[in-house]
Amino acid sequence: xxxxxxxxxxxxxxxxxxxxxxxxxxxxxxxxxxxxxxxxxxxxxxxxxxxxxxxxxxxxxxxxxxxxxxxxxxxxxxxxxxxxxxxxxxxxxxxxxxxxxxxxxxxxxxxxxxxxxxxxxxxxxxxxxxxxxxxxxxxxxxxxxxxxxxxxxxxxxxxxxxxxxxxxxxxxxxxxxxxxxxxxxxxxxxx
Numbered sequence: 001x002x003x004x005x006x007x008x009x010x011x012x013x014x015x016x017x018x019x020x021x022x023x024x025x026x027x028x029x030x031x032x033x034x035x036x037x038x039x040x041x042x043x044x045x046x047x048x049x050x051x052x053x054x055x056x057x058x059x060x061x062x063x064x065x066x067x068x069x070x071x072x073x074x075x076x077x078x079x080x081x082x083x084x085x086x087x088x089x090x091x092x093x094x095x096x097x098x099x100x101x102x103x104x105x106x107x108x109x110x111x112x113x114x115x116x117x118x119x120x121x122x123x124x125x126x127x128x129x130x131x132x133x134x135x136x137x138x139x140x141x142x143x144x145x146x147x148x149x150x151x152x153x154x155x156x157x158x159x160x161x162x163x164x165x166x167x168x169x170x171x172x173x174x175x176x177x178x179x180x181x182x183x184x185x186x187x188x189x190x191x
Contacts, residue, residue, distance in 0.1 A: 015068045018043055019052060020075030022101055029066040029093040037066040038130060038158060042177050046156055047072060049173050049184055050126065054078040057125040060148070062113045062141055067094045069128040069156070074105050078126075084109045084116045113137065117144040125150050133160030142166065146187055155185040 014026045015037045029035065038046075046069075055077035061070030064083035074081045083106060085091050091110045098106050109116055113131070127145060131137035138159060145155065146168065154172065157163060159181050165171065173184040 013037075013066070015066050016040065017068075017071055017075050019047060019072065020077065022071065022075040025075075025101065027067055027071055027097045029097075030089045032065075032087070032090065035065050035090070036133070037068045038182075039177060039180065042158070042175070042180055042182055043068065043072055045175055045177075046182065046184075047076060050154070052076060054126065058082075058122070058150070059126040059128070060084070060124040061128045062116070063129065063131040063137065064094060064108075065090060065130065067097060069130065070106060071097065071101070071103070073126065073128075074101075074103055078105060081106045082109060082120075082122075082124075083107070084111055084113055086110065086112050113141055114144060117141065117148060120148065122148065123150040123153070124148055125153050127153065127155045129155060130158040138163075139166075142169065149187055153187070155187075157183045157185060 013031055014028045017023060017025045018040055054073050057078045059073040059078045059081045061083045064070055064085040067083055070081045070083045083094060094108055129138060129141055160179055162181055165185055168188055169185045170188050171183050172186050175182050
């Protein structure tokens with residue numbers, strides 16, 4: 001094997017889709033110190049919680065990164081998946097993967113997550129929130145999210161420490177895998 005030369009472009013990493021129409025397909029993404037794709041075991045648990053078939057669901061992958069969660073949802077029949085990512089290099093990798101999979105149900109938005117939530121007027125059935133762990137982006141996104149949720153919507157949250165949501169949210173399911181804490185949230189209904 002030839003070693004990578006110092007002048008070569010970033011090394012492509014990969015994540016495997018674990019279920020649905022694209023099961024076992026690999027998604028490649030750019031090397032990034034801040035990128036931490038959701039582990040297979042956690043994705044398997046998440047999609048067991050959600051049900052294996054997401055037919056007819058509209059999904060939002062707000063901090064898309066590698067795209068693992070959004071591609072997994074699309075593979076399992078989601079009607080539409082909107083991926084939002086602000087990193088230009090990651091956007092290029094997501095675009096390539098979308099093209100390779102002929103994933104016409106995936107819409108890619110090169111934007112900041114908060115700006116997207118403030119300007120988008122759609123509602124979603126499933127939202128994936130997996131922002132960088134060492135940021136305040138999770139609480140900021142949760143505060144902006146309620147108008148974007150369809151009736152009975154669920155929000156997946158992934159973080160690096162135990163999480164206690166604001167009073168507006170209730171935890172439906174939760175788990176932990178090593179240093180990853182993950183939750184399914186519902187917005188509490190008034191009354």
